[in-house]
Amino acid sequence: MNVAVLGAGISGLAAGWRLQQLGHAPTVYEADGEPGGKIRSRRMDGYLLELGPNAIQRSGDSLERALDALGLAPACLDATPAGKNRFICLDGQPEPLPMGPLALFRTRLLSGKAKWRLLREPFVAPNPDDESVAAFFSRRLGPEVVTRMIDPFVSGVFAGDPEQLSVSAAFPALKALEREGGSLFRGGLKAWRRKRKSAARQPRDEPRKRGMFSFREGLQEIPAALARALGESLRLNTPVANLTPAGDGWQVNGEPYEALVSTLPVTDWSAINGGAFPAAQVDYAKMAVVHLAYPAEAVSGRTDGFGMLIPSVEQRAILGLLYSSSLFEGRAPEGQQLFTIFIGGQRHTGPLPGTDNLLRIAAGETEDLLQIAAGAGPAFSHVHIWQRAIPQYGFGHTDFIRGLEEFERGHLNWAFAGNYRQGISVAAAFESGLAAADRLAGRLE
Protein backbone atom coordinates (compact mmCIF):
# COMPACT_ATOMS: atom_id res chain seq x y z
CA MET A 1 0.00 0.00 0.00
CA ASN A 2 1.43 3.42 -0.84
CA VAL A 3 0.77 5.86 1.99
CA ALA A 4 1.38 9.60 2.27
CA VAL A 5 2.56 10.65 5.73
CA LEU A 6 2.17 14.38 6.34
CA GLY A 7 4.87 15.88 8.57
CA ALA A 8 8.25 14.56 9.71
CA GLY A 9 8.11 15.52 13.37
CA ILE A 10 8.67 12.54 15.65
CA SER A 11 5.09 11.29 15.12
CA GLY A 12 5.34 11.37 11.29
CA LEU A 13 8.77 9.72 11.31
CA ALA A 14 7.42 6.99 13.61
CA ALA A 15 4.41 6.40 11.33
CA GLY A 16 6.58 6.23 8.19
CA TRP A 17 9.12 3.92 9.86
CA ARG A 18 6.44 1.53 11.13
CA LEU A 19 4.69 1.43 7.73
CA GLN A 20 8.02 0.62 6.10
CA GLN A 21 8.62 -2.18 8.63
CA LEU A 22 5.18 -3.59 7.86
CA GLY A 23 6.11 -3.80 4.16
CA HIS A 24 4.18 -0.74 2.95
CA ALA A 25 5.51 2.15 0.87
CA PRO A 26 5.35 5.43 2.80
CA THR A 27 6.22 8.86 1.41
CA VAL A 28 6.83 11.33 4.23
CA TYR A 29 6.23 15.00 3.34
CA GLU A 30 8.05 17.60 5.42
CA ALA A 31 7.83 21.37 4.88
CA ASP A 32 11.11 22.04 6.70
CA GLY A 33 14.67 21.39 5.49
CA GLU A 34 15.35 18.94 8.32
CA PRO A 35 13.42 16.14 10.05
CA GLY A 36 12.32 16.24 13.69
CA GLY A 37 9.79 19.10 13.97
CA LYS A 38 10.05 20.46 17.52
CA ILE A 39 13.11 18.27 18.18
CA ARG A 40 15.94 20.54 17.17
CA SER A 41 19.49 20.35 18.52
CA ARG A 42 22.27 22.73 17.53
CA ARG A 43 26.02 22.61 18.25
CA MET A 44 27.31 26.24 18.44
CA ASP A 45 30.61 27.59 19.79
CA GLY A 46 31.14 24.39 21.79
CA TYR A 47 27.62 24.49 23.35
CA LEU A 48 24.93 21.93 22.63
CA LEU A 49 21.59 23.72 22.47
CA GLU A 50 18.19 22.09 22.53
CA LEU A 51 15.70 24.50 20.97
CA GLY A 52 12.82 22.10 21.69
CA PRO A 53 12.72 19.08 24.02
CA ASN A 54 15.73 18.52 26.27
CA ALA A 55 15.26 15.08 27.73
CA ILE A 56 13.13 11.96 27.53
CA GLN A 57 11.88 10.12 30.60
CA ARG A 58 12.64 6.38 30.42
CA SER A 59 9.56 4.25 30.83
CA GLY A 60 10.42 1.10 28.89
CA ASP A 61 8.00 2.09 26.11
CA SER A 62 7.97 1.70 22.32
CA LEU A 63 10.38 4.58 21.80
CA GLU A 64 13.10 2.79 23.75
CA ARG A 65 12.43 -0.46 21.87
CA ALA A 66 12.70 1.49 18.58
CA LEU A 67 16.04 2.97 19.69
CA ASP A 68 17.24 -0.61 20.18
CA ALA A 69 16.03 -1.59 16.70
CA LEU A 70 17.66 1.51 15.16
CA GLY A 71 20.98 0.70 16.88
CA LEU A 72 20.80 3.98 18.85
CA ALA A 73 20.38 2.53 22.36
CA PRO A 74 24.16 2.32 23.10
CA ALA A 75 24.50 6.02 22.22
CA CYS A 76 21.92 7.12 24.84
CA LEU A 77 23.37 9.61 27.29
CA ASP A 78 21.90 9.28 30.79
CA ALA A 79 21.24 12.38 32.84
CA THR A 80 23.86 12.99 35.55
CA PRO A 81 22.93 11.87 39.10
CA ALA A 82 22.42 15.56 39.95
CA GLY A 83 19.53 15.58 37.44
CA LYS A 84 17.37 13.98 40.15
CA ASN A 85 17.35 17.27 42.09
CA ARG A 86 14.51 19.49 40.99
CA PHE A 87 13.73 22.88 42.43
CA ILE A 88 10.71 25.11 42.78
CA CYS A 89 11.16 28.82 43.31
CA LEU A 90 9.99 29.93 46.75
CA ASP A 91 10.34 33.65 47.54
CA GLY A 92 13.06 33.91 44.91
CA GLN A 93 15.06 30.95 46.27
CA PRO A 94 15.33 27.34 44.98
CA GLU A 95 13.45 24.91 47.22
CA PRO A 96 13.94 21.16 46.50
CA LEU A 97 10.85 19.46 45.08
CA PRO A 98 9.85 16.82 47.66
CA MET A 99 10.28 13.37 46.10
CA GLY A 100 8.65 11.18 48.78
CA PRO A 101 6.08 11.29 51.60
CA LEU A 102 8.64 12.22 54.28
CA ALA A 103 10.12 14.99 52.15
CA LEU A 104 6.58 16.22 51.48
CA PHE A 105 5.97 16.67 55.20
CA ARG A 106 9.32 18.44 55.64
CA THR A 107 9.14 20.78 52.62
CA ARG A 108 9.03 24.55 53.05
CA LEU A 109 6.86 24.77 49.92
CA LEU A 110 3.68 24.05 51.93
CA SER A 111 2.37 25.46 55.20
CA GLY A 112 1.58 23.13 58.12
CA LYS A 113 -2.13 23.58 57.39
CA ALA A 114 -1.66 22.54 53.74
CA LYS A 115 0.26 19.42 54.86
CA TRP A 116 -2.57 18.39 57.21
CA ARG A 117 -5.00 19.00 54.36
CA LEU A 118 -3.15 16.35 52.30
CA LEU A 119 -4.18 13.70 54.86
CA ARG A 120 -7.83 14.31 53.96
CA GLU A 121 -7.31 13.25 50.31
CA PRO A 122 -8.53 9.64 50.70
CA PHE A 123 -11.82 10.95 52.16
CA VAL A 124 -12.63 13.56 49.50
CA ALA A 125 -15.57 12.40 47.35
CA PRO A 126 -14.79 11.77 43.68
CA ASN A 127 -16.25 14.04 41.00
CA PRO A 128 -17.41 12.10 37.91
CA ASP A 129 -17.49 15.28 35.77
CA ASP A 130 -14.62 16.91 33.96
CA GLU A 131 -13.07 19.93 35.65
CA SER A 132 -9.98 22.11 35.31
CA VAL A 133 -6.61 20.77 36.46
CA ALA A 134 -6.59 23.50 39.13
CA ALA A 135 -10.09 22.58 40.40
CA PHE A 136 -9.27 18.84 40.49
CA PHE A 137 -6.08 19.20 42.55
CA SER A 138 -7.52 21.95 44.71
CA ARG A 139 -10.48 19.70 45.58
CA ARG A 140 -8.32 16.64 46.22
CA LEU A 141 -5.13 18.11 47.72
CA GLY A 142 -5.96 21.68 48.71
CA PRO A 143 -5.37 25.06 47.04
CA GLU A 144 -1.81 25.57 48.30
CA VAL A 145 -0.62 22.45 46.48
CA VAL A 146 -2.05 23.93 43.29
CA THR A 147 -0.37 27.32 43.76
CA ARG A 148 3.02 25.98 44.83
CA MET A 149 3.38 22.66 42.98
CA ILE A 150 0.75 21.97 40.29
CA ASP A 151 0.95 25.44 38.74
CA PRO A 152 4.74 25.27 38.10
CA PHE A 153 4.48 21.61 37.02
CA VAL A 154 1.81 22.48 34.43
CA SER A 155 4.01 25.39 33.24
CA GLY A 156 6.94 23.01 32.93
CA VAL A 157 5.08 20.37 30.93
CA PHE A 158 2.41 22.20 28.93
CA ALA A 159 3.57 25.83 29.27
CA GLY A 160 -0.09 25.90 30.29
CA ASP A 161 -2.54 27.40 32.74
CA PRO A 162 -4.05 24.87 35.20
CA GLU A 163 -7.31 26.88 35.22
CA GLN A 164 -7.71 26.31 31.46
CA LEU A 165 -6.57 22.69 31.04
CA SER A 166 -9.10 19.89 31.35
CA VAL A 167 -8.00 17.24 33.85
CA SER A 168 -9.71 14.45 31.84
CA ALA A 169 -7.76 15.45 28.72
CA ALA A 170 -4.42 16.52 30.23
CA PHE A 171 -4.09 13.97 33.05
CA PRO A 172 -6.46 11.11 32.17
CA ALA A 173 -4.50 8.61 34.28
CA LEU A 174 -5.04 10.67 37.45
CA LYS A 175 -8.74 11.14 36.74
CA ALA A 176 -8.91 7.34 36.26
CA LEU A 177 -7.23 6.73 39.65
CA GLU A 178 -9.90 8.85 41.30
CA ARG A 179 -12.68 7.08 39.37
CA GLU A 180 -11.40 3.56 40.08
CA GLY A 181 -10.19 3.97 43.65
CA GLY A 182 -12.44 6.78 44.91
CA SER A 183 -9.30 8.82 45.70
CA LEU A 184 -5.78 9.32 44.34
CA PHE A 185 -4.37 7.51 47.39
CA ARG A 186 -6.55 4.39 47.11
CA GLY A 187 -6.47 4.39 43.28
CA GLY A 188 -2.66 4.69 43.39
CA LEU A 189 -2.40 1.86 45.92
CA LYS A 190 -4.60 -0.41 43.76
CA ALA A 191 -2.57 0.37 40.62
CA TRP A 192 0.71 -0.28 42.49
CA ARG A 193 -0.56 -3.67 43.76
CA ARG A 194 -1.69 -4.63 40.24
CA LYS A 195 1.69 -3.68 38.81
CA ARG A 196 3.55 -5.63 41.54
CA LYS A 197 1.42 -8.73 40.90
CA SER A 198 1.97 -8.67 37.15
CA ALA A 199 5.72 -7.99 37.63
CA ALA A 200 5.92 -11.07 39.92
CA ARG A 201 4.40 -13.18 37.09
CA GLN A 202 6.88 -11.88 34.47
CA PRO A 203 10.24 -13.64 34.03
CA ARG A 204 12.90 -11.41 35.55
CA ASP A 205 15.17 -9.88 32.97
CA GLU A 206 17.76 -7.17 33.45
CA PRO A 207 16.65 -4.39 35.80
CA ARG A 208 15.17 -1.58 33.77
CA LYS A 209 17.06 1.69 33.50
CA ARG A 210 15.28 4.73 34.90
CA GLY A 211 15.64 8.50 34.69
CA MET A 212 16.04 10.89 31.81
CA PHE A 213 18.19 10.49 28.73
CA SER A 214 19.37 12.30 25.62
CA PHE A 215 22.38 11.88 23.29
CA ARG A 216 25.81 13.47 23.03
CA GLU A 217 24.65 15.59 20.06
CA GLY A 218 21.16 16.03 21.49
CA LEU A 219 17.73 14.52 20.91
CA GLN A 220 17.92 15.24 17.19
CA GLU A 221 19.93 12.01 16.90
CA ILE A 222 16.54 10.21 17.03
CA PRO A 223 14.91 11.91 14.00
CA ALA A 224 18.25 11.72 12.18
CA ALA A 225 18.33 7.91 12.64
CA LEU A 226 14.69 7.54 11.57
CA ALA A 227 15.37 9.72 8.52
CA ARG A 228 18.34 7.48 7.58
CA ALA A 229 16.08 4.42 7.90
CA LEU A 230 13.42 6.06 5.70
CA GLY A 231 15.96 7.02 3.02
CA GLU A 232 14.33 8.37 -0.12
CA SER A 233 10.86 7.88 1.34
CA LEU A 234 11.41 11.14 3.25
CA ARG A 235 10.92 14.33 1.21
CA LEU A 236 12.28 17.41 2.97
CA ASN A 237 11.45 20.97 1.84
CA THR A 238 8.17 19.59 0.49
CA PRO A 239 5.18 21.27 2.14
CA VAL A 240 1.81 19.69 1.56
CA ALA A 241 -0.20 22.44 -0.04
CA ASN A 242 -2.90 20.47 -1.73
CA LEU A 243 -4.93 17.54 -0.52
CA THR A 244 -7.99 16.12 -2.29
CA PRO A 245 -9.95 12.86 -2.33
CA ALA A 246 -9.22 10.82 -5.48
CA GLY A 247 -11.15 7.63 -6.20
CA ASP A 248 -10.71 5.35 -3.18
CA GLY A 249 -7.64 7.26 -2.05
CA TRP A 250 -6.13 10.73 -1.79
CA GLN A 251 -4.07 13.07 -3.89
CA VAL A 252 -1.28 14.90 -2.11
CA ASN A 253 0.28 17.75 -4.11
CA GLY A 254 -1.20 16.03 -7.19
CA GLU A 255 0.23 12.53 -6.46
CA PRO A 256 -2.14 9.61 -5.78
CA TYR A 257 -2.00 7.54 -2.56
CA GLU A 258 -4.09 4.66 -1.26
CA ALA A 259 -3.97 5.92 2.31
CA LEU A 260 -2.85 8.86 4.41
CA VAL A 261 -1.50 9.62 7.90
CA SER A 262 -1.71 13.25 9.02
CA THR A 263 0.72 14.19 11.77
CA LEU A 264 0.59 17.93 11.11
CA PRO A 265 -0.08 20.25 14.03
CA VAL A 266 -3.83 20.91 14.12
CA THR A 267 -3.50 24.50 12.94
CA ASP A 268 -1.42 23.52 9.85
CA TRP A 269 -3.79 20.70 9.08
CA SER A 270 -6.86 22.93 9.28
CA ALA A 271 -5.17 25.45 6.95
CA ILE A 272 -4.58 22.84 4.21
CA ASN A 273 -7.87 21.14 4.61
CA GLY A 274 -9.74 24.34 3.86
CA GLY A 275 -12.33 23.54 6.51
CA ALA A 276 -13.46 20.17 5.07
CA PHE A 277 -12.76 18.42 8.35
CA PRO A 278 -14.83 19.50 11.39
CA ALA A 279 -11.88 21.24 12.75
CA ALA A 280 -10.33 21.90 15.80
CA GLN A 281 -10.13 24.58 18.33
CA VAL A 282 -6.79 23.59 19.81
CA ASP A 283 -4.79 26.48 21.23
CA TYR A 284 -1.01 26.32 21.06
CA ALA A 285 1.07 28.08 23.72
CA LYS A 286 3.86 30.22 22.34
CA MET A 287 7.26 30.01 23.90
CA ALA A 288 10.72 31.56 23.68
CA VAL A 289 13.68 29.31 24.49
CA VAL A 290 16.72 31.33 25.57
CA HIS A 291 20.16 29.82 26.11
CA LEU A 292 22.65 31.67 28.30
CA ALA A 293 26.11 30.62 29.48
CA TYR A 294 28.15 32.05 32.36
CA PRO A 295 31.59 31.26 33.76
CA ALA A 296 31.04 28.60 36.45
CA GLU A 297 32.93 30.61 39.09
CA ALA A 298 30.50 33.52 38.67
CA VAL A 299 27.47 31.39 39.65
CA SER A 300 26.95 31.22 43.44
CA GLY A 301 23.40 29.77 43.47
CA ARG A 302 22.65 26.05 43.61
CA THR A 303 22.72 24.51 40.10
CA ASP A 304 23.36 20.82 40.86
CA GLY A 305 20.06 19.71 39.41
CA PHE A 306 17.58 19.48 36.57
CA GLY A 307 16.40 23.06 36.92
CA MET A 308 13.93 25.33 38.65
CA LEU A 309 10.24 25.87 37.94
CA ILE A 310 8.61 29.16 38.86
CA PRO A 311 5.06 29.26 40.29
CA SER A 312 3.07 32.14 38.84
CA VAL A 313 2.55 33.63 42.33
CA GLU A 314 6.27 34.44 42.32
CA GLN A 315 5.47 37.01 39.59
CA ARG A 316 8.62 36.38 37.58
CA ALA A 317 8.96 37.01 33.84
CA ILE A 318 10.11 33.44 33.09
CA LEU A 319 8.39 30.04 33.40
CA GLY A 320 11.50 28.28 34.58
CA LEU A 321 15.05 27.37 33.69
CA LEU A 322 17.02 24.19 33.09
CA TYR A 323 20.57 23.72 34.31
CA SER A 324 21.49 22.18 30.97
CA SER A 325 25.19 21.61 31.59
CA SER A 326 24.48 20.04 35.02
CA LEU A 327 21.85 17.72 33.53
CA PHE A 328 23.95 16.24 30.70
CA GLU A 329 27.68 16.08 30.16
CA GLY A 330 29.20 17.79 27.14
CA ARG A 331 26.67 20.63 26.89
CA ALA A 332 29.17 23.47 27.49
CA PRO A 333 32.92 24.10 27.15
CA GLU A 334 35.03 23.49 30.28
CA GLY A 335 34.49 26.18 32.92
CA GLN A 336 31.13 27.41 31.53
CA GLN A 337 27.60 26.70 32.73
CA LEU A 338 24.77 26.58 30.22
CA PHE A 339 21.17 27.42 31.17
CA THR A 340 17.98 27.11 29.12
CA ILE A 341 15.29 29.63 30.05
CA PHE A 342 11.63 29.41 29.00
CA ILE A 343 9.49 32.53 28.51
CA GLY A 344 5.87 32.83 27.40
CA GLY A 345 3.33 30.04 27.77
CA GLN A 346 -0.45 30.07 27.65
CA ARG A 347 -0.79 32.77 30.31
CA HIS A 348 1.26 35.19 28.23
CA THR A 349 -1.14 37.43 26.37
CA GLY A 350 -0.06 39.40 23.29
CA PRO A 351 3.07 38.83 21.22
CA LEU A 352 6.35 37.72 22.80
CA PRO A 353 8.95 40.46 23.30
CA GLY A 354 11.63 40.94 20.61
CA THR A 355 14.96 39.10 20.77
CA ASP A 356 16.88 41.83 22.63
CA ASN A 357 14.17 42.13 25.26
CA LEU A 358 13.94 38.34 25.64
CA LEU A 359 17.69 38.22 26.25
CA ARG A 360 17.49 41.07 28.76
CA ILE A 361 14.59 39.42 30.63
CA ALA A 362 16.22 35.97 30.65
CA ALA A 363 19.59 37.34 31.80
CA GLY A 364 18.03 39.52 34.52
CA GLU A 365 15.98 36.66 36.00
CA THR A 366 18.76 34.05 35.70
CA GLU A 367 21.37 36.31 37.28
CA ASP A 368 19.02 37.14 40.14
CA LEU A 369 17.75 33.59 40.79
CA LEU A 370 21.19 31.95 40.55
CA GLN A 371 23.12 34.75 42.25
CA ILE A 372 25.44 35.35 39.33
CA ALA A 373 28.16 37.97 39.91
CA ALA A 374 27.29 41.35 38.40
CA GLY A 375 28.97 41.95 35.04
CA ALA A 376 29.96 38.27 34.65
CA GLY A 377 28.35 37.69 31.32
CA PRO A 378 26.64 36.02 29.62
CA ALA A 379 29.51 34.52 27.64
CA PHE A 380 27.09 33.02 25.11
CA SER A 381 23.45 33.62 24.24
CA HIS A 382 20.86 32.34 21.78
CA VAL A 383 17.11 32.86 21.35
CA HIS A 384 14.60 30.67 19.57
CA ILE A 385 10.88 31.44 19.33
CA TRP A 386 8.12 28.86 18.83
CA GLN A 387 4.93 30.69 17.90
CA ARG A 388 3.01 27.43 18.37
CA ALA A 389 5.05 25.42 20.85
CA ILE A 390 2.68 23.10 22.70
CA PRO A 391 -1.00 22.18 22.17
CA GLN A 392 -3.24 22.90 25.14
CA TYR A 393 -5.55 20.10 26.22
CA GLY A 394 -8.40 22.40 27.21
CA PHE A 395 -12.11 21.79 27.76
CA GLY A 396 -13.52 20.30 24.56
CA HIS A 397 -10.28 18.43 23.80
CA THR A 398 -11.81 15.02 24.55
CA ASP A 399 -14.70 15.87 22.20
CA PHE A 400 -12.19 16.93 19.55
CA ILE A 401 -10.41 13.55 19.86
CA ARG A 402 -13.77 11.75 19.66
CA GLY A 403 -14.43 13.72 16.44
CA LEU A 404 -11.09 12.52 15.01
CA GLU A 405 -11.94 8.92 15.89
CA GLU A 406 -15.30 9.25 14.22
CA PHE A 407 -13.69 10.75 11.10
CA GLU A 408 -11.26 7.81 11.02
CA ARG A 409 -14.14 5.33 11.26
CA GLY A 410 -15.75 7.04 8.26
CA HIS A 411 -12.46 7.15 6.31
CA LEU A 412 -10.71 3.83 6.78
CA ASN A 413 -7.68 4.88 4.75
CA TRP A 414 -6.97 7.88 6.98
CA ALA A 415 -5.24 8.13 10.36
CA PHE A 416 -4.30 11.04 12.62
CA ALA A 417 -1.27 11.20 14.89
CA GLY A 418 0.65 13.87 16.75
CA ASN A 419 1.23 15.40 20.15
CA TYR A 420 -2.40 16.55 20.42
CA ARG A 421 -3.63 12.96 20.45
CA GLN A 422 -2.36 10.96 23.44
CA GLY A 423 0.15 13.15 25.26
CA ILE A 424 2.63 15.87 24.43
CA SER A 425 5.91 14.14 25.33
CA VAL A 426 8.28 12.97 22.59
CA ALA A 427 7.58 9.36 23.63
CA ALA A 428 3.78 9.87 23.47
CA ALA A 429 3.99 11.57 20.03
CA PHE A 430 6.21 8.71 18.79
CA GLU A 431 3.73 6.15 20.14
CA SER A 432 0.83 7.96 18.43
CA GLY A 433 2.68 7.69 15.08
CA LEU A 434 3.21 3.95 15.53
CA ALA A 435 -0.43 3.47 16.56
CA ALA A 436 -1.69 5.39 13.49
CA ALA A 437 0.42 3.21 11.16
CA ASP A 438 -0.82 0.03 12.89
CA ARG A 439 -4.45 1.18 12.69
CA LEU A 440 -4.18 1.90 8.96
CA ALA A 441 -2.37 -1.34 8.19
CA GLY A 442 -4.86 -3.35 10.30
CA ARG A 443 -7.91 -1.80 8.64
CA LEU A 444 -6.71 -2.11 5.07
CA GLU A 445 -5.17 -5.57 5.10
Ligand SMILES: Cc1cc2nc3c(=O)[nH]c(=O)nc-3n(C[C@H](O)[C@H](O)[C@H](O)COP(=O)(O)OP(=O)(O)OC[C@H]3O[C@@H](n4cnc5c(N)ncnc54)[C@H](O)[C@@H]3O)c2cc1C
Ligand atom coordinates in the same frame (compact mmCIF):
# COMPACT_ATOMS: atom_id res chain seq x y z
C1 LIG B 1 10.25 24.18 23.84
C2 LIG B 1 9.74 22.76 23.97
C3 LIG B 1 10.26 21.93 24.95
C4 LIG B 1 9.82 20.61 25.06
N1 LIG B 1 10.40 19.80 26.00
C5 LIG B 1 10.11 18.47 26.00
C6 LIG B 1 10.88 17.55 26.78
O1 LIG B 1 11.88 17.95 27.45
N2 LIG B 1 10.55 16.24 26.75
C7 LIG B 1 9.53 15.76 25.97
O2 LIG B 1 9.27 14.53 25.98
N3 LIG B 1 8.77 16.61 25.20
C8 LIG B 1 9.05 17.93 25.18
N4 LIG B 1 8.37 18.79 24.35
C9 LIG B 1 7.23 18.26 23.54
C10 LIG B 1 7.66 17.49 22.28
O3 LIG B 1 8.90 17.96 21.81
C11 LIG B 1 6.63 17.64 21.16
O4 LIG B 1 5.32 17.46 21.67
C12 LIG B 1 6.85 16.63 20.03
O5 LIG B 1 8.20 16.66 19.60
C13 LIG B 1 5.88 16.96 18.87
O6 LIG B 1 6.00 16.02 17.83
P1 LIG B 1 4.93 15.98 16.64
O7 LIG B 1 5.47 15.07 15.61
O8 LIG B 1 3.58 15.70 17.17
O9 LIG B 1 4.82 17.50 16.07
P2 LIG B 1 5.91 18.45 15.42
O10 LIG B 1 7.25 18.21 16.00
O11 LIG B 1 5.34 19.82 15.53
O12 LIG B 1 5.96 17.98 13.88
C14 LIG B 1 5.06 18.39 12.90
C15 LIG B 1 5.82 18.51 11.57
O13 LIG B 1 4.89 18.87 10.54
C16 LIG B 1 5.57 19.74 9.65
N5 LIG B 1 4.59 20.48 8.85
C17 LIG B 1 3.73 21.47 9.22
N6 LIG B 1 2.98 21.87 8.18
C18 LIG B 1 3.35 21.11 7.10
C19 LIG B 1 2.91 21.01 5.76
N7 LIG B 1 1.95 21.80 5.27
N8 LIG B 1 3.49 20.09 4.95
C20 LIG B 1 4.47 19.25 5.40
N9 LIG B 1 4.93 19.31 6.70
C21 LIG B 1 4.36 20.22 7.53
C22 LIG B 1 6.37 20.64 10.58
O14 LIG B 1 7.41 21.30 9.87
C23 LIG B 1 6.88 19.62 11.59
O15 LIG B 1 8.13 19.08 11.21
C24 LIG B 1 8.80 20.12 24.20
C25 LIG B 1 8.26 20.96 23.21
C26 LIG B 1 8.73 22.27 23.08
C27 LIG B 1 8.18 23.14 21.99
